[in-house]
Amino acid sequence: MHGRRALLRSGLVAALCGMGAVPVRAQAEPLPSWNDGDAKKAITDFVERVTHEGIANYVKPAERIAVFDNDGTLWAEQPAYFQLAFALDRVKAMAPQHPEWKTKQPFKAVLEGDQRALAAAGEKGLLQIVAATHAGMTTEAFAKTVADWLATARHPRFNRPYDQLVYQPMLEVLAWLRANGFKTFIVSGGGVEFMRVFAERTYGIPPEQVVGSSGVVKFQIGKDGKPSLTKEAKVEFIDDGPGKPVGINRFIGRRPIFAFGNSDGDQQMLQYTAAGEGARFMGLVHHTDAEREFAYDRKSHVGKLDKALDEAIARKWTVVDMKKDWRTVFPAPK
Missing domain, CATH: 3.40.50.1000 (HAD superfamily/HAD-like)
Incomplete structure (x- = not known):
């Protein structure tokens, strides 16, 4: 890293x-x-x-x-905490199983790339995102999901894996x-x-x-x-x-x-x-x-x-x- x-x-x-x-x-x-x-x-x-x-x-x-x-x-x-980048990517990956997110904030803001609306959601909105993308899975499944994301995601400025x-x-x-x-x-x-x-x-x-x-x-x-x-x-x-x-x-x-x-x-x-x-x-x-x-x-x-x-x-x-x-x-x- x-x-x-x-x-x-x-x-x-x-x-x-x-x-x-x-x-x-x-x-x-x-x-x-x-x-x-x-x-x-x-x-x-x-x-x-x-x-x-x-x-x-x-x-x-x-x-x-x-x-x-x-x-x-x-x-x-x-430009944002890397765990937040992970959570936002998870929203996009999970969106097909959650059609209600297209009209529900703060998920709508994530899917549309609306940074202003996302910022307006504040800490409460971020906690909703983290809860929706982190909860409901075993700790082993969560660890694998994080590992898979680290292996494929790239930083928007440096175009390198986050863990580098x-x-x-x-x-x-x-x-x-x-x-x-x-x-x-x-x-x-x-x-x-x-x-x-x-x-x-x-x-x-x-x-x-x-x-x-x-x-x-x-x-x-x-x-x-x-x-x-x-x-x-x-x-x-x-x-x-x-x-x-x-x-x-x-x-x-x-x-x-x-x-x-x-x-x-x-x-x-x-x-x-x-x-x-x-x-x-x-x-x-x-x-x-x-x-x-x-x-x-x-x-x-x-x-x-x-x-x-x-x-x-x-x-x-x-x-x-x-x-x-x-x-x-x-x-x-x-």
Whole structure:
């Protein structure tokens, strides 16, 4: 995701593939897709401080918890969240079985490509779309549907599969942390079952380390006698904003020492991380590169970065300037 350039250091490759950990001091050049500067130095210096046994900031491996938002932090999110693109495509694919959608909003807007009407439907309309396209199937069937979509759908600007639009520099951060004894988690507002389809093969993060928004699932025994879990059209948990620290506590059980986000929806996660004792790292990806990706922040309808940016500047958290700090954005096409 953001074809994938081979990682240059064997230690990083080992970490990404789950083959073992290599001490930070054994690797010559971490984060090769990062330009030298304050952001890169802040990351590498932090890892050095907390992994060097015998110094004041040393953190035991079991407590080296790193959390990352997904949309806009690990992969792109413009012009719309990728899970929304999936849901809209599902409306079009399912429309022949739902003729009533031709006259019923917000489905009518989707089928006619009426962006204004879709926007006017607001959050309620989006929830209707997600419910209609995600519910009523088993979790296994949903995962297959997502996998099939990822294999065929293409981003409207880059004409690449969505799961290739991950950020190469952030892949290197994930691998670098794991090479130094960190456990990496996704903590995102995206649907947990949607992200689990690709998180392990894309980021090296197994499904049990993905925390996300979730809908209600129901256990039942089918006519064939086999048990299954079926997705229902009910929201169980929203893992965004103040929900992120709640999700971390509920599903991880340890306060992170390292957290990366990109929007106001990540602010509380960064605040929660910063509130712990000892060395802490809080980072924001600032989308400043309209040529290679997108440039947006305070007034964006997707990934708005306003209050969190002000707090990051005031509290001297690390703000990554995509245009200045990253040598490359996406991996080379496969």
